[in-house]
Amino acid sequence: MNVIDRIKNLFKRGGYALTEGTLKTINDHPKINIDPNELARIERNFAEYKGEYPKVEYLNSMGELRERDYMYLNMMKLSSELLSGLVFNEQCEIVVSDADDDKEQNTFKNADDFIQHVFEHNDFKKNLMRYLDPMFAIGGIAVRPYVDQATGEIEFSWALANAFFPLRSNSNGITEGVIKSVTTKMEQKKTIYYTLLEFHEWVNDLYVITNELYKTDNKGEIGKRVPLNELYEDLQEKTEIAGLTRPNFNYLKPAGFNNIHPHSPLGLGITDNCKPTLKQINDTYDQFNWELRMGQRTVFISDQMLKVRPDEHGEPPRPVFDPDVNVFKLAKMEFDQEFVKDVTNDIRTEQYVSAINHHLKTLEMDLQLSVGTFSFDGKSMKTATEVVSENSLTYRTRNNHVNEVEKFIKGLVVSVLELAKAYKLFSGEIPTFEHIGVDFDDGVFQDRSALLQFYGQAKTYGFIPSVEAIQRLFEVPKETAEQWLKDMQAEQLANDPMEREYQSQKDTYGEEE
Structure with missing residues (x-):
C-alpha cells in the first residue's frame, strides 16, 4: 500500500470527506467506494428505460452518410410494468397485530393505528406501485422515513437506484448507505446544480445522519462542498438518533443473485441478463419500420436519364438525387435496355413479425415468464385464471418478488415506529416482523368459481x-x-x-x- 492509499484510508476511517477539491464523480468521495462498472450498468439501464438510443447511421443513394431515429420496443419498461402490476396493488392490506381468537385486546393496536395513518398520509400504496416499475427495470429503490419538524408528521423520501450508494453491507442487507438528491437553481441566467449527500452510518449504538452539500455549474459532476445554509436553512449537518435497531432507510431489489457483480450488495434489473435478446428485438423492429417507411424500394436508373451539375468546389458533375432517399441506384444501361427498372421486393411483414415473436419467446425464457406472456401479432395473453391453473412460471416468478417486497414493507414499518419513538411521536411497543402482516390480495390470480367450490366443500x-x-x-x-x-x-x-x-x-x- 502506497502513501496516498494510506492517507485516503485514514480519512475514510475518520468519516470526513476532503472538500478542498471538486468531486467529479460519487466515487471521488473518500467514504464511497463502489465498483465503477456497477455505476455504469445502472446508468445504461436508466438510458434504455427512458428509451435513449443513438441515431442510426446509413448511406443514402449518393453515398452520403445520413442519420435517422432508432425505432425500438421498450421491453424493459413493458416487462417491469407487467411484474410491478402482478406483485403489488392498492388492495394490499398491511396490519400490525398479535390478536387471535383467544385474545380480546391487541397489544399492537396503537402501532397499527399509527402505521395506517403514516402510510395513508404518504399515499404509500400508490407510490410503491409507481416505484416498483423502475425498481424492476434498474435494480433497486430505497425509501427513508423522516420527521417533518414543521408539521410533526413522518414523511417518506424515495431514492432510485442511481441515487442510493451502499457504504457497508452484510448477509442480511445494507447497513450503511448514502442517498443523493439533486436540486437546480438559476443564478444569473445560469443553471446551478446542488447535490446533497446524506450519509447514514452507525457509530457504536448511535445512528448518525450526516449531510453534505455540493455545488457546481457542470451537470456531469458533483461539485465543490458548500455550507448547508446556502440552500437549506434549517438542515442540520449531523443528527444522532438513539434506540434504533436497524437502518433508517430500507432498500428493495428484485429477487435473485447479482451474478454480474457477485460481491455487490446492489440488485440487478430483471433484464440485465438478457441484453442480447433485447437488442435482437429492437434491431428487428427497427429494420421492420425502416422497410415499411422506405418500402425497401430499389430502382435502377440509367445514367443517361439523370441531370448532372457541378458541385460548389468545381469538381466533376454528379447526378442529382433527393439527399434523404436511398431508393435510386445509378446503373450503366445500354440504349436497347429499360432506362428505369424497378427491382423492389415485397415487404416481408410475416417474416419480421415471426422473427420478433421468436425473440419475444426467448425473452420470456430469460425473464422466467410463461409462454404467451408477450406477443407481437395481437394475440390475447393468458388470463389470470390460466396463470394459476397451469401452475405457470409467471406465477412462481411473481411469488419470488412478492417475498422481497414483503420483507421490505415489514422493515419499513419497524423503521417508521422506531423513528417515531425516538422523536416521542409514538410510545407503544415496537413489533417484530412476526407481528406484521402483509396481505397482497391475490384475487387477480384466483378463480372465483374454484374458490366457491373449495369453500363449499370445506x-x-x-x-x-x-x-x-x-x-x-x-x-x-x-x-x-x-x-x-x-x-x-x-x-x-x-x-x-x-x-x-x-x-x-x-x-x-x-x-x-
Missing part, C-alpha cells in the same frame, strides 16, 4: 364456519358476512313449504294461545 365437511367462508370469498367485513348469513337463512325459511303453510295459518287464525 363448509360441508365442517372445516370452516359459514361466516368465515363468506368473508374470504367475497372479501367483506365480519359484520357484513354475519348479516348476509342471517338474510340467507331467512330466505331459506321463506321458501320452505311447511314454513309457508304455517305462515298462512298464522295469517288466517292468528297466533295460537
Whole structure:
C-alpha cells in the first residue's frame, strides 16, 4: 500500500470527506467506494428505460452518410410494468397485530393505528406501485422515513437506484448507505446544480445522519462542498438518533443473485441478463419500420436519364438525387435496355413479425415468464385464471418478488415506529416482523368459481364456519358476512313449504294461545 492509499484510508476511517477539491464523480468521495462498472450498468439501464438510443447511421443513394431515429420496443419498461402490476396493488392490506381468537385486546393496536395513518398520509400504496416499475427495470429503490419538524408528521423520501450508494453491507442487507438528491437553481441566467449527500452510518449504538452539500455549474459532476445554509436553512449537518435497531432507510431489489457483480450488495434489473435478446428485438423492429417507411424500394436508373451539375468546389458533375432517399441506384444501361427498372421486393411483414415473436419467446425464457406472456401479432395473453391453473412460471416468478417486497414493507414499518419513538411521536411497543402482516390480495390470480367450490366443500365437511367462508370469498367485513348469513337463512325459511303453510295459518287464525 502506497502513501496516498494510506492517507485516503485514514480519512475514510475518520468519516470526513476532503472538500478542498471538486468531486467529479460519487466515487471521488473518500467514504464511497463502489465498483465503477456497477455505476455504469445502472446508468445504461436508466438510458434504455427512458428509451435513449443513438441515431442510426446509413448511406443514402449518393453515398452520403445520413442519420435517422432508432425505432425500438421498450421491453424493459413493458416487462417491469407487467411484474410491478402482478406483485403489488392498492388492495394490499398491511396490519400490525398479535390478536387471535383467544385474545380480546391487541397489544399492537396503537402501532397499527399509527402505521395506517403514516402510510395513508404518504399515499404509500400508490407510490410503491409507481416505484416498483423502475425498481424492476434498474435494480433497486430505497425509501427513508423522516420527521417533518414543521408539521410533526413522518414523511417518506424515495431514492432510485442511481441515487442510493451502499457504504457497508452484510448477509442480511445494507447497513450503511448514502442517498443523493439533486436540486437546480438559476443564478444569473445560469443553471446551478446542488447535490446533497446524506450519509447514514452507525457509530457504536448511535445512528448518525450526516449531510453534505455540493455545488457546481457542470451537470456531469458533483461539485465543490458548500455550507448547508446556502440552500437549506434549517438542515442540520449531523443528527444522532438513539434506540434504533436497524437502518433508517430500507432498500428493495428484485429477487435473485447479482451474478454480474457477485460481491455487490446492489440488485440487478430483471433484464440485465438478457441484453442480447433485447437488442435482437429492437434491431428487428427497427429494420421492420425502416422497410415499411422506405418500402425497401430499389430502382435502377440509367445514367443517361439523370441531370448532372457541378458541385460548389468545381469538381466533376454528379447526378442529382433527393439527399434523404436511398431508393435510386445509378446503373450503366445500354440504349436497347429499360432506362428505369424497378427491382423492389415485397415487404416481408410475416417474416419480421415471426422473427420478433421468436425473440419475444426467448425473452420470456430469460425473464422466467410463461409462454404467451408477450406477443407481437395481437394475440390475447393468458388470463389470470390460466396463470394459476397451469401452475405457470409467471406465477412462481411473481411469488419470488412478492417475498422481497414483503420483507421490505415489514422493515419499513419497524423503521417508521422506531423513528417515531425516538422523536416521542409514538410510545407503544415496537413489533417484530412476526407481528406484521402483509396481505397482497391475490384475487387477480384466483378463480372465483374454484374458490366457491373449495369453500363449499370445506363448509360441508365442517372445516370452516359459514361466516368465515363468506368473508374470504367475497372479501367483506365480519359484520357484513354475519348479516348476509342471517338474510340467507331467512330466505331459506321463506321458501320452505311447511314454513309457508304455517305462515298462512298464522295469517288466517292468528297466533295460537
